[in-house]
Amino acid sequence: MNLHEQFTAFKTLLTKEVLRFMRIWVQTVLPAAITTGLYFVIFGKMIGSQLNDISGYSYMDYIVPGIILMAIINNSYANVVSSFYSAKFQHHVEEMLVSPMPNYLILLGFVGGGVLRGLVVGLAVTAVSLFFTEPGTFNIAITLVVVILTAVLFSLAGFLNAVFANSFDDISIIPTFVLAPLTYLGGIFYSIDMLPEFWQQVSLLNPIMYMINAMRYGMLGVSDIDVSHALLMIILFVAVLFAFSLYLLNKGVGIRS
Amino acid sequence: MTCALSIKNLTKTYASGVEALKGVDLSVEQGDFFALLGPNGAGKSTTIGIITSLVNIGGGSVEVFGHDIVRDKEAAKSCIGLVPQEFNFNQFEPLIEIVANQAGYYGIERKRAYIHAEKYLKKLSLWDKRHEMARDLSGGMKRRLLIARALVHEPRLLILDEPTAGVDIEIRRQMWDFLREINAQGTTIILTTHYLEEAEQLCRNIAIINKGCTIESSAMKDLLLKLHEETFILDLREPLSELQAIPGYKITQIDKTTLQAHISREQSINELYAELTRRDICVLSMRNKSNRLEELFLQLTGNGEAA
Structure with missing residues (x-):
């Protein structure tokens, strides 16, 4: 395949992925907007109004970056894990496997779909947040870089989950028992400075904590950790997960016997 | 002239330890209508899986129009269209998208992909159903959809793995006529089927696989002369x-x-x-x-x- 043909193949898969989640937007986009709207009402408005400012920001302003990023993480992950696992389960991944489309484009197509769903949901949640506060714009470039890299990272994680999954149970175990605890304990609703020393050190082992703080820095200019350190960590994770995913695709793990 | 398909000493042992292929040799000339027969579990689907890159090759070699399926994978894949045994399309997608997307995966631009999709959906009498979801089709229509999808990039080699299973006689005969037509236009066809009448009617050459080995490979008429x-x-x-x-x-x-x-x-x-x-x-x-x-x-x- 020449470059033009490769681009056409990638565009075909990406368009298919976007149409898939847009066709069922009531299941894929709307729930995140409603859930996060409830977070803003209950935690931001009702409970937050009773709390002191954190790092010079109201509680509502403080939790907005983490809530937007949480929605992006969950939806990027969910999109790829369900789409690729369905393609495996119904065997229509074979449509791509028999074609001359290189494996890296198959991976990029699925990841691209996850990233775009993450961005669409992120925009929807940001729009909901406008009813409660004005989202911070301290450094838009950093905010966009964090959003995109985080969406790529969790799309890749969703892909890996789908590769190893053998049943629909397998695609819900990781989000429920790993992703959700790490996200909620990643400092969305609090600063790690509020924790005892021991738990502060434990929190530093949570990769999602770095992403949420980098996002908070981009929007508000405050962070519990060094932002360049956080960005480097996200980039490293993306590189490792991309290389591992491509290796598995080339080997045919989970899709070729 | 280069063979459409050349298989030499193909072997495959699955991770479970099952030795599916013990040394399959096949040679299919360009333009041939070739029957690949064998009882259940003989190794036909594994052979087809390896040719189409759905199964990892064990040992031996496979060349499609001179392109090695390992070293020159993309070129080999570009030549092949596969009609699989099972329905393997997204049941929740409209027909037109299934067929046009397949063309896209072969690098065919969207506008041209739709033109190709229209051509083959019309030829297989599915054009009226183009906006319907695949899951709403009858069994015979789903079989024809698999053929339209396999042909949309106009492959030089079409492999059909039991294409008429569960299809009524009228539609089966229509499919035979259609396959004869595209073979006459130059497409090499390899057919596996359990309807041996079908193989005898359509194919000029034949190979029989049993227990992972090729036990017969010859012209159909020569083979039938062996019937004592x-x-x-x-x-x-x-x-x-x-x-x-x-x-x-x-x-x-x-x-x-x-x-x-x-x-x-x-x-x-x-x-x-x-x-x-x-x-x-x-x-x-x-x-x-x-x-x-x-x-x-x-x-x-x-x-x-x-x-």
């Missing part, structure tokens, strides 16, 4: 209480008005009729017990007893 004995069913006009043995012939009485006769190539049906007439037995009609290729297939694969 045919079995006929004779329907009698009058009920027969007991059949007296006819020297030189293997005849069994199935019921009062039906006989089964095994006729070897050295014998003549006329002589058998003469013997029956001499015994006042009148034959009303006669038919083959099974099709000739089927008898030969059962002999070659050692399943003759089951017949």
Whole structure:
């Protein structure tokens, strides 16, 4: 395949992925907007109004970056894990496997779909947040870089989950028992400075904590950790997960016997 | 001229330890209509899986129009269209998108992909259903959708893995006509089927695989000449209480008005009729017990007893 043909193949898969989640937007986009709207009402408005400012920001302003990023993480992950696992389960991944489309484009197509769903949901949640506060714009470039890299990272994680999954149970175990605890304990609703020393050190082992703080820095200019350190960590994770995913695709793990 | 498909000493052992292929050799000429037959579990689907990159190759080599499927994978894949045994499309997508997307995966621009999709959906009488979800189609329509999808990038080699399974006779014959048409236009076709009449009607050359090895590969007409004995069913006009043995012939009485006769190539049906007439037995009609290729297939694969 020449470059033009490769681009056409990638565009075909990406368009298919976007149409898939847009066709069922009531299941894929709307729930995140409603859930996060409830977070803003209950935690931001009702409970937050009773709390002191954190790092010079109201509680509502403080939790907005983490809530937007949480929605992006969950939806990027969910999109790829369900789409690729369905393609495996119904065997229509074979449509791509028999074609001359290189494996890296198959991976990029699925990841691209996850990233775009993450961005669409992120925009929807940001729009909901406008009813409660004005989202911070301290450094838009950093905010966009964090959003995109985080969406790529969790799309890749969703892909890996789908590769190893053998049943629909397998695609819900990781989000429920790993992703959700790490996200909620990643400092969305609090600063790690509020924790005892021991738990502060434990929190530093949570990769999602770095992403949420980098996002908070981009929007508000405050962070519990060094932002360049956080960005480097996200980039490293993306590189490792991309290389591992491509290796598995080339080997045919989970899709070729 | 380069072969459309050349397979040499193909082997495959699955992770479970099952040795599916022990050394398959095949050669399919360009423009051929080729039958790949074998009993269940013989290794046909594994062979097709390896040719189409859905199964990892074990040992040996496979070349498609001279392109090695490992070293020159993309070029080899570009030449192939696959109609799989199972329905493997997204059941929740409209037909037009399934077919046009497949063209896209081969690098065909969207506008041209839709033109190709229209051409093949019309040829397979599915154009009126193009906006319907695949899950809403009947079994026969789904089979035709698989063929349209496999042809949308206009492959030089079309591989059909039991394309007419579960399809009624009328649609099956329409599909035969369509396959003959695209073969006449130059597309090489490899067909696996359990309807041996289908293989005999359509294919010029044939290979039989059994227990992971090629046990026969020749022209269809040469293979049929190897059939030493045919079995006929004779329907009698009058009920027969007991059949007296006819020297030189293997005849069994199935019921009062039906006989089964095994006729070897050295014998003549006329002589058998003469013997029956001499015994006042009148034959009303006669038919083959099974099709000739089927008898030969059962002999070659050692399943003759089951017949």
